[in-house]
Amino acid sequence: MSSFTVAALEAVADRIIQHKELLTSLDAAIGDADHGINMARGFEAVRVKIRAAAPETDISGLLKMTGMTLISTVGGASGPLYGTAFMRAAAAAQGKETLDQEAIAQIWSAALQGIKDRGKASRGEKTMLDAMEPAYEAFVEAAKAEKSLVESLEVACEAAKEGIEFTKTIIATKGRASYLGERSLGHQDPGATSSYLMLAALTEFFHNQQLGA
Amino acid sequence: MSSFTVAALEAVADRIIQHKELLTSLDAAIGDADHGINMARGFEAVRVKIRAAAPETDISGLLKMTGMTLISTVGGASGPLYGTAFMRAAAAAQGKETLDQEAIAQIWSAALQGIKDRGKASRGEKTMLDAMEPAYEAFVEAAKAEKSLVESLEVACEAAKEGIEFTKTIIATKGRASYLGERSLGHQDPGATSSYLMLAALTEFFHNQQLGA
Amino acid sequence: MKKVINAPEQVVEEMLQGIVLAHPQYVRRLEGFDVIVRTNAPVAGKVALVSGGGSGHEPSHGGFVGKGMLDSAVAGAVFTSPTPDQVYEAIKAVDSGKGVLLVIKNYTGDVMNFDMAAEMAEADGIKVAKVIVNDDVAVENSTWTTGRRGIAGTVFVHKIAGAKAETGADLEAVQQVAEKVIANVRSMGMALTPCTVPAAGKPGFTLAENEVEIGLGIHGEPGTHREELRSVDETTAHLMEKILADLKLASGDEVAVLVNGLGATPLMELYLVNRKVHQILSDASVKVAKTLVGNYMTSLEMAGFSISLLKLDAETKELLFAAADTPAFVQA
Amino acid sequence: MKKVINAPEQVVEEMLQGIVLAHPQYVRRLEGFDVIVRTNAPVAGKVALVSGGGSGHEPSHGGFVGKGMLDSAVAGAVFTSPTPDQVYEAIKAVDSGKGVLLVIKNYTGDVMNFDMAAEMAEADGIKVAKVIVNDDVAVENSTWTTGRRGIAGTVFVHKIAGAKAETGADLEAVQQVAEKVIANVRSMGMALTPCTVPAAGKPGFTLAENEVEIGLGIHGEPGTHREELRSVDETTAHLMEKILADLKLASGDEVAVLVNGLGATPLMELYLVNRKVHQILSDASVKVAKTLVGNYMTSLEMAGFSISLLKLDAETKELLFAAADTPAFVQA
Numbered sequence A, B: 001m002s003s004f005t006v007a008a009l010e011a012v013a014d015r016i017i018q019h020k021e022l023l024t025s026l027d028a029a030i031g032d033a034d035h036g037i038n039m040a041r042g043f044e045a046v047r048v049k050i051r052a053a054a055p056e057t058d059i060s061g062l063l064k065m066t067g068m069t070l071i072s073t074v075g076g077a078s079g080p081l082y083g084t085a086f087m088r089a090a091a092a093a094q095g096k097e098t099l100d101q102e103a104i105a106q107i108w109s110a111a112l113q114g115i116k117d118r119g120k121a122s123r124g125e126k127t128m129l130d131a132m133e134p135a136y137e138a139f140v141e142a143a144k145a146e147k148s149l150v151e152s153l154e155v156a157c158e159a160a161k162e163g164i165e166f167t168k169t170i171i172a173t174k175g176r177a178s179y180l181g182e183r184s185l186g187h188q189d190p191g192a193t194s195s196y197l198m199l200a201a202l203t204e205f206f207h208n209q210q211l212g213a
Numbered sequence C, D: 001m002k003k004v005i006n007a008p009e010q011v012v013e014e015m016l017q018g019i020v021l022a023h024p025q026y027v028r029r030l031e032g033f034d035v036i037v038r039t040n041a042p043v044a045g046k047v048a049l050v051s052g053g054g055s056g057h058e059p060s061h062g063g064f065v066g067k068g069m070l071d072s073a074v075a076g077a078v079f080t081s082p083t084p085d086q087v088y089e090a091i092k093a094v095d096s097g098k099g100v101l102l103v104i105k106n107y108t109g110d111v112m113n114f115d116m117a118a119e120m121a122e123a124d125g126i127k128v129a130k131v132i133v134n135d136d137v138a139v140e141n142s143t144w145t146t147g148r149r150g151i152a153g154t155v156f157v158h159k160i161a162g163a164k165a166e167t168g169a170d171l172e173a174v175q176q177v178a179e180k181v182i183a184n185v186r187s188m189g190m191a192l193t194p195c196t197v198p199a200a201g202k203p204g205f206t207l208a209e210n211e212v213e214i215g216l217g218i219h220g221e222p223g224t225h226r227e228e229l230r231s232v233d234e235t236t237a238h239l240m241e242k243i244l245a246d247l248k249l250a251s252g253d254e255v256a257v258l259v260n261g262l263g264a265t266p267l268m269e270l271y272l273v274n275r276k277v278h279q280i281l282s283d284a285s286v287k288v289a290k291t292l293v294g295n296y297m298t299s300l301e302m303a304g305f306s307i308s309l310l311k312l313d314a315e316t317k318e319l320l321f322a323a324a325d326t327p328a329f330v331q332a
Ligand SMILES: Nc1ncnc2c1ncn2[C@@H]1O[C@H](COP(=O)(O)OP(=O)(O)O)[C@@H](O)[C@H]1O
Pocket: A027, A031, A032, A034, A035, A036, A038, A039, A075, A076, A077, A078, A079, A081, A115, A118, A119, A120, A121, A126, A127, A128, A129, A174, A175, A176, A189, A190, A191, A192, C079, C080, C081, C107, C108, C109, C110
């Protein structure tokens, strides 16, 4: 399972690193032009760390490694938020040996709660939560409706995308964009975008696994 | 004679003030972009001063007023140089009641010497002297050849113009342009240009006097 | 992007090296971390002050490490809050046993990262207190957002709380006076040009030849609105109006003034701003006890400035005038 | 031209007002003149130092008026040497009877205007001595020209001669130490952007996106040549090479370093320069006794920097470390 998790995390890392400029330019519009730089720096470090992880490291261990690395390399608002998310994910993954639909839902739920606890934001404030939370809910809904893991992830991805679109229509009340007031209208949230990108990478990863593996 | 001298000095002042931008942009190329600003500030003050001068002020008095005003308002290199020129001119004009060809030659000679004494430059160093000195020499030559005052001034003007052209062909070794070394080549000297402008204004003034008066 | 740098990824590391090489009498590097501490840290019998934030605000914060101000400054990536592990190391390095005050500017990232560091240090048994500076009045309906930002007024917090700590006061007392400064300091800024984060390579926004941003932060973020460039007197009056609407000074009150350059504004222009600030205060019969004019909290090469007013009382005034000896602020 | 000003014709007057309002404990205005003097001028029993030049170099020179540095600074129009009458008034206002040292930067205009002022003051029976600072090594064949320019190294002359004067030394001794500093200080600069004289309204030159000017003065004049922007390490090495070729330091020598910002260069970048300067000096086994990094002698909003090295001996070193208390330079 270790190499599978490593590969999944690498897919996430690659996706973020590839979109460094997009995330930075989104942040330039309503923030301080560093979200992509921060996230890419963090996930580059994560990539190095997890590749070097001992083969016996379990899912929880890899998630914890990811969380700790993000916390100590990303900085800004997104570092503690995503870092905490992965730390909580790690705690929820303790003892888990496969990443099935139920495990993912549990881990995701914990991660989401971590972001809320750390950032004290809720949906509708133009943050990463506006992608993350509807995506999670769609995932759980789809799972309940007996959709497959990949189908559920795809549905979640769609919801995250809609969440991004939604962030364009609202004024930010959390994070740096909140200082802009009305001027934040019309712009999509960088953090919501990075959340979507991670989810999209994961979805594609599972999709490919299903096909190829 | 006082109002005549005032009018002559005003013509000079007007000409400089009109060419403020030209002189400044010439100075931008090989200096510090202030020659026109400095000279215009000075001659604006001169204009105010001489207009307010007591009617009994003689030629020497008006020249001294001009010199002192330039010294205390122009600053930079051109302030002390032109200021000294007018102060020396004033001394040479002492007791003179008309500005005939001989008087002008004497006054001019003193002014020229003043610039040399103050600035310790000689011809060929890319300064105002490269316009002023050949112009003076041409004037004296023309006078010797029995040309009229206006004709002599016109000849002097031509020589000053050639002097400006000459400054384009040489490297500056005095003043701020000297720091440029070879880079000063091809550019005309701002101070030579202001000298020419003053002379041209004076020539036109005498020309008009001859016609009109 | 024209910058005098080697490579964007190296600027923070190399800058820290440059700072320590320039000021060995004041500061040293905490080996292996992007942390600057007083040469003689931990200072026995003294509460320690730790501040920091993203880099790009120099001389904040490393320039204020020294006697009478900070004990440590933690440098994040450019405009990015430092990570908790770095702050945690700073806390450990400067704590003399009397506790550590964290001076945090009110940005989500800074607050969260310093919070996490505080938790880590507290788990080690270190007494940690926190204050959050939020002097920027630009953001109006800040009650339903994350609150006002912390900008240049932070320098007064460093100075005054630092002086208090130097007296041997305990952590609670140092925290209290810091809170008092925060309650009484208000700032607002404007910019004529954007700035470029080295790693981003292009400016955060663009402005037309005659346009300025009003009410912006110190990270190249856009401000509250744009307008045509006005005269220094008009712009200053506009910012002062906003500040005074919030700070509410009465005739006879005493203040300290900070006219802060954002990086590329000539001191000449800052003095023009200062002239108008003093005129306005004098018209309101407000006394100015002290004026600082210069680059104290910058945004890389941004052109623009901010004005900060701190309402003084006897205690904060005395502490403001107390001796300080740091690379960027010396007072006999 | 984006400037935080009212009107170009008013900048010097309003700036002087702003300076005096900011620093009343240090300086006052000489009524009716563009002259700033120490509040307690003339200081009894002390040789007085008068400096100045065009405006636009702030904090030079008004920012260095105070204890242990200048007694007066005379402000000309932007980048234009002040006129003799202004300098003359300054001399009269600060002379305590022990004489006045004029610190002049080697520009034709400054030299002539200060000369004329000296003549006027001497005619009044005031003892006047002059030194001419010419630290800029950019101009190579300076022997057959007007000689090297005076740039940021002037700050060391102010500091050290000012400290000497504060000891009660006589005019000759103060002049001598100033001459010694001048003989041992060398500088060179570069710029990334031009600057705009307010009254001119447009920049003195233009540079392409990747172009820099090397070896330029402090008045927006073009430099000796243009080149492509290189890394900070390469550019610093280039300037240092020029300076060291002229200053000729031996292993074991001791120097003071000034990394001077021209106005719009972030302190971050100046620290990167400083890092490389120290590396080069350390490689040459030259000891750095003191380092200054910041905006000391600027060119309005020009981006760029200069490096100055001063070779020290026991006397100049002691005077460099002597206390000073001025708006822009304080040393305990
Ligand atoms: N309180 C919060 N809760 C959740 N997400 C937040 C919060 N504050 C900010 N964010 C997210 O962080 C993103 C910005 O991250 P980043 O640019 O890396 O940090 P910073 O704002 O410190 O520069 C925003 O786009 C937003 O999605």
